[in-house]
Amino acid sequence: MKIAIFxxxxxxxxxxxxxxxxxxHDVSVMVRDPKRLPTFSxxxxxxxxxxxxxDVVKSxxxxxxxxxxxxxxxxxxxxxxxxxxxxxxxxxxxxxxxVQRLVVMSSMGxxxxxxxxxxxxxxxxxxxxxxxxxxxxxxWTIIRPSGLTDVPSVSTYEFGKxxxxxxxxxxxxxxxxxxxxxxxxNSHVHKAITITN
Numbered sequence: 001m002k003i004a005i006f007x008x009x010x011x012x013x014x015x016x017x018x019x020x021x022x023x024x025h026d027v028s029v030m031v032r033d034p035k036r037l038p039t040f041s042x043x044x045x046x047x048x049x050x051x052x053x054x055d056v057v058k059s060x061x062x063x064x065x066x067x068x069x070x071x072x073x074x075x076x077x078x079x080x081x082x083x084x085x086x087x088x089x090x091x092x093x094x095x096x097x098x099v100q101r102l103v104v105m106s107s108m109g110x111x112x113x114x115x116x117x118x119x120x121x122x123x124x125x126x127x128x129x130x131x132x133x134x135x136x137x138x139x140w141t142i143i144r145p146s147g148l149t150d151v152p153s154v155s156t157y158e159f160g161k162x163x164x165x166x167x168x169x170x171x172x173x174x175x176x177x178x179x180x181x182x183x184x185x186n187s188h189v190h191k192a193i194t195i196t197n
Contacts, residue, residue: 001183004028004060006090007070009036011150012105016070016176017044023180030060051086058093066101066183067094084128091136100139101186103179106130108146108168108194130192141182142192145175159195170196 003020007013008029014037020027021042028045031037037046049056061067071086087104094102106126133140146168157174178195182188 001065002026002028002063003183004030004064004067005070006030006060006067006086007072007105009033010070010072012072012148012172012175013070014038015172016068016179019173019176019180023184025180028060028064030056051082051089054089054093057089058096061090061093061099062097064097064099066103067099068179068183069102069104071105081125081128083125084132087129088132091132091138094138095136101183102133102136102138102140103183104129104133104140104142105175105179106142106144106192108144108196134190139186139189141188141190143175143179143182144192144194145170146194146196148172148175157195157197159193161191161193168196 003025005013005016005020005027006029008017009031017027017029017040021040021044028047029037030047030049032048032050034046034048047056047060051057067090069087069090071083091102094100106129130142133142147170149169149171151171152173157170157178159178175195
């Protein structure tokens, strides 16, 4: 499959590119600074730009089978709006290009998944992002991980709607694995699912 990834220089995004290549997919990414990308096992297509340039976003999604968004922000205690703004442009570009499949990384604690999140500003951005995704005409899936870690992937993990966390931790590699699984199986369309250990 041809997969476009946004947020590819983040920790989860890098794991996702690695996993997608290992699964045999063709990967395209849009990044502000290509120098922040590590060397991967295979070649990827890199578009240079940011969300001030809709044309670059459109070029990134054109001809893709699916799009994955792992946009994040280091501003944990204020609402940067990055997730929402970027996701809305991705949706617009996908609709114009006729690309239907979208998977978006959100967070446990958003929507009905849990009733506590200690960063209300970040929550506001996540909530607005999810609202934009759910109101689109796309075939979307929202992935809500518990606390992300950089440890190696584990062989088993739990995912589903409204599941309770056991450790409140999940490997970024496992999140990447689930994102690819729902795309490859075309499952969990129009659903928001939680992933945790």
